[in-house]
Amino acid sequence: MDLLSASGSYAVYGHSPADTVDPRPDQPTLGPRAYKSRQNRPCDFCRARKAACKIAVAPPCALCHSYGRECTFVSGPQKRKRNASQAVSGDGQEPQRRRTDHADSELRLNGAGRLSTSSSPPSNSSPPASRSPVEDVLLDDDIGELNTSSRQVPGAEEAALLQNTDQPQAGRSDLRGHNVNNSVPRVGEFSLAELSTKNAALVGETGEADPYLCRRYRYENDECVLSNIVYRRIPLPPPPSLTDDAELGFAERPVIFMLPDDNLANTGEPRSDNSVLEAAQTELKTMVPTDVGVRLLKLFFRFVYPYFPVLSRTQMLAHDISTVLLDLPLSLQAGIYATSLPFLLYDDILATTIIHSPPPAARLYRICWLAIVQETHTPKLATLQACLLLLQRAPSNKYIMDTPFQWSLTAWTVSLAYLIGLGKSSVGWLGLPKWERRLRGRLWWATYVLDKWSFFGAGTPSHIRNDDFDVELPILAPNAPSTVEGSPCPSTAPVDDNAHDLLAVPSHFYHLVQLTTILSDTFDTYYSIRATSLTTNNFSLSVELAKPLRVRLKTWKDSFTASNSSAENSSPHLDTAIFSTIAPDTLDGNASLVLAYIVTVMALYRALLRAVDNLDSSLETSAYLHAAARSAVLKGAKECGKEAVEFVEDLSRGDVGVWDAFWHSCGFYTVWIQC
Structure with a gap:
């Protein structure tokens, strides 16, 4: 049966707490369910999930490996609870206990990504054969519509399991995809531009993921997790009931972003050593102190923004500017400073302090490029903004055209714009802040302008x-x-x-x-x-x-x-x-x-x-x-x-x-x- 056709009616059936899977590879068999030895106990996570603990050779099992969890064997089997209808018979003997799918409370994930318990009505249907590893990942309840109703679980074993599950491993993100030390606020809106530990890439139709398949995942708060990667679904407004497009069969493509953690790209090459980037960061702070950087940013919004609005005044000027500058990536900081240098004369303080010995623009652009090369492994909107500012630099030679690097960088910028989804209209996206939707539109057209004019001047086709x-x-x-x-x-x-x-x-x-x-x-x-x-x-x-x-x-x-x-x-x-x-x-x-x-x-x-x-x-x-x-x-x-x-x-x-x-x-x- 096709997984997509089965996903709508697939139910998760529990197994006996002591049931385990023989470590041999799964073989397609016919007839009754194969015998499962009780000598190999399931891990704590599979026991809590009532899922088959499939260990090929050694821990971790398949389920723990897919979630990036430690495969532990600490908790013992849970005690069974009797149903209210199971009364003691007249001869003093207790009737045989029913083995139902929901005899015990199932441990599920709540909205914060932590395990909770919920009760489900009993089912008299017999459990099917154990799910395949693909079904365990794609149709898992933790990825799907999670049961948010919870109650207190009695017993020390369950409490110990909850306490162990609440603490993810060091250096990893929890099941909701948010780092414990730097979680994304979930109040009303969600910003793709302000992800400090993740990068957002639009899921295309021919890449490693398919948006039409991804939309069949079961989301909670518009997110799901698959193989340690968060997938973010962008809600779209409901289509009109009767339109020409609807009659012709046209439909909006699902908008889904992949949010991998930046740590996954630590081994990406080519890249510069961290010591080189730290030295560049120190050099930038020495050349442009914070007070000078604040004034340069104001000059940017005064003389550059009206002609090239690639920054957001709402986010940058509505808060403390010095704090905003410190939060900017190295590439964007250097790009803003270098672009604003020609207007030093129009600031009363800078015109009397550093006008005769300003920071060298060439060095600022080199720092900007050095940081861009590093950031393209985990690109964000700020990376694209830095590329656009670098493309707007004045030519290094006044008498000849610039080198082909200019056109190569333009192609690089266009590919980044497509990667982060700027080519897709964001006007109707729900849950994304208005300032970010405005900024995404302006960034796309800024990329469009530079692409068309740069390649027209080069005599080559546009990208x-x-x-x-x-x-x-x-x-x-x-x-x-x-x-x-x-x-x-x-x-x-x-x-x-x-x-x-x-x-x-x-x-x-x-x-x-x-x-x-x-x-x-x-x-x-x-x-x-x-x-x-x-x-x-x-x-x-x-x-x-x-x-x-x-x-x-x-x-x-x-x-x-x-x-x-x-x-x-x-x-x-x-x-x-x-x-x-x-x-x-x-x-x-x-x-x-x-x-x-x-x-x-x-x-x-x-x-x-x-x-x-x-x-x-x-x-x-x-x-x-x-x-x-x-x-x-x-x-x-x-x-x-x-x-x-x-x-x-x-x-x-x-x-x-x-x-x-x-x-x-x-x-x-x-x-x-x-x-």
């Missing part, structure tokens, strides 16, 4: 396909404050992280994501290997495919210009509208977004010019139409080049408010490639 994620596009933050303390620029106003809408992001990041989707579609339309073969020599097809892309670019330009131009000084030109609204003492990073728009338009015209160059002049069909379209393409390409030159000239005349603002690293690459 993210539209079919591999379902994260909703972000929306503009409603009622965002117009100014931030110490920063008069409206565009640097951070979004309210307590906003009700889980998709709201700052204005700059919203327009960047929208523009990146257009760039991605442009690449897929013209620059993939198959698209190149179709459009290079087909001018008519190239022009036809460009029409919806040009409409989207015009819509984006109008939206961005309207959101950044004042009512008194509006300009039809994108670059003029940006530079005219920047005050001399203001940092505004929207200039990098203007550059990104120009590069996207140039990418479209490059594809059209490629088709014009390969156009066969001997073709007489629609010669007039081809001539008109060719003239329009050449004119549009000329205007695009003129706009790029004017933008560069405006940059050369720009104030420090443009140059000192936050620039996305991909902007540097594209300006060297395209201009």
Whole structure:
């Protein structure tokens, strides 16, 4: 019988306390149950569970091995209790005692992962043959819907067993998967980002576990344990009763995370010695004391967050910042410090203390990378955040493009994002804090942006396909404050992280994501290997495919210009509208977004010019139409080049408010490639 079909009606039948299993391997037999010798007594855990104690050669048994428990033989057999209906007969002889499945109270697991006792009504059905090892693991009551009703067990033997079970082995997690010294709070919500001793990986459909099989496990508090690994089920909202998707047979894939303990990856290679990491941690504390780190974090939220919101203001600024910094992993600490260094001048204290001898940014990035390599064995959200900040570093050489390490790190970051489940929309996940759901969405789109722009600049395909994620596009933050303390620029106003809408992001990041989707579609339309073969020599097809892309670019330009131009000084030109609204003492990073728009338009015209160059002049069909379209393409390409030159000239005349603002690293690459 299939295990999945049997799981719904499988019942756990108890065995006699003295029954044991012969240590020989199980052989499929027919007929009555094989004789089991009473000389080999079961271990304490199997006796309490009323499960077969299967010892192949030497302890531990199969059940204790699957739970990571010590196989002990301390407690003796439990005394049988008489049922109330079993009265003494008239001749003074006691009737034969019934051997039922629930003659004794079964020891079960309560919500905290400890053994408790519960009573079950007797059953007159005969017990089946002993379960296979696979059934013991998959269909075990401790993994399933646990009986939470408990009562006091009389007797010293049961009390001793309970006391022994409450104390897990040193260095291990208990049956609920929580370390005794660092348990996860279970009050209302559960955070995947704040697991200090575990890492969360989304269970995919082709990996070692299957989400459709995992959903058939029996969960308590949305968790179950299998082979010392906790599986966390994410509750989803109930689907609508009648929808088009339901009629077509579509259903939401089960969202289940595997939460292995970090200690299981201690032997993962390659890795650095602990002494090297400890030395790097000490060096970081020496270069950036806690008080300096607090100010650097504030500078990050003031000048970087509005353009690249990869941190959570709710979690980091709502608590004591010095404590928050100490709790951050080494990689993220170094990444935040290095990213915030260019803005030292805008802090009154740092501008007078360390401005002349700041911490070396190159060394901070090296520490960040050293820690990332170690943390990727047990990746968390903080590891991905550190990778994103490392990708945003300024190029080490001002005159040439960076090394291929940049693109390798981008691919690394994309794989981490998929591993921790960022490609799956978390808007409807129940039990996950709102701040974490907002952060997961922003981190995915930050990864998407860097992936598309980095590989576009490298001339290679992207690692993210539209079919591999379902994260909703972000929306503009409603009622965002117009100014931030110490920063008069409206565009640097951070979004309210307590906003009700889980998709709201700052204005700059919203327009960047929208523009990146257009760039991605442009690449897929013209620059993939198959698209190149179709459009290079087909001018008519190239022009036809460009029409919806040009409409989207015009819509984006109008939206961005309207959101950044004042009512008194509006300009039809994108670059003029940006530079005219920047005050001399203001940092505004929207200039990098203007550059990104120009590069996207140039990418479209490059594809059209490629088709014009390969156009066969001997073709007489629609010669007039081809001539008109060719003239329009050449004119549009000329205007695009003129706009790029004017933008560069405006940059050369720009104030420090443009140059000192936050620039996305991909902007540097594209300006060297395209201009």
